[in-house]
Amino acid sequence: METPKLTVVGAGPGDPDLITLKAVKAIKSADVILYDALVNVKLLDYASENAELIFVGKRVGCYAFHQDQINEMIVERALRCGHVVRLKGGDPFIFGRGAEELEYAKDYAIEVAMVPGISSSSAVPAYHGIPLTKRNISESFWVITGTTKSHELSKDIALAAKSTASVVILMGMKKLSEIVQVFSSEGKSETPIAIIQNGTTSQKKIGIGTISTIETIVEEKQLSSPAIIIIGEVVNARVDLSGMYEKANNVNRFSEPVFL
């Protein structure tokens, strides 16, 4: 049997072509792959036919497994089967709990490796023409979680709203009203905002407006999670990439739950 090993691998934001060569090599060499809901299942085609594929994601608010169970499964499979790949959406170190899983495995003297991924936080705006920084428009950007561990709005959003930075909010759809209030109270009712659901995939949905109009747009367009919220003048500085989609013929599927 191989040496027990865990590789935490970034699967990118959804488009299966937005994956690194190093990630593909790791997937090919895996004995077991534990994958999340935001992983495009097309990437599992790279796996060896003998690899065990386990869905451990969250669907419609229900977890297939809790984090403790996932940690235990990683260790048990690594010790029993060899190379475990933990395939996670975007970049595993950006709101992905990748570090926790690596630390847990290290406590059991399991060899570990990390393959960064293309994060939705930058790739989704980019794929839809929004540059997070642009000369004379934005000098920096914040990436913030909308919902903290205690289910509250992150206090960093109020700090970011005071700045001139572009603001990218992940996991923020349930907090949209609160986010709108924070920006409005900073006198930013007319600031442009974009919401992109299922970005980089053929199921993408986009709503663009201002802080004062976005809630109506979300309702009209029925936008929901997984989505990214982008706030700032860069939204109006977007490049029209619509031709790129007409040419694209990629199969985009998010994973279907496969329970053990």
Ligand SMILES: C[S@@+](CC[C@H](N)C(=O)[O-])C[C@H]1O[C@@H](n2cnc3c(N)ncnc32)[C@H](O)[C@@H]1O
């Ligand atoms: C738990 S976080 C994981 C982020 C991931 N580690 C990354 O780097 O992209 C999940 C959130 O990322 C955002 N997200 C991930 N993929 C997305 C996509 N294709 N389109 C829009 N938002 C996405 C959503 O806000 C979603 O709720």
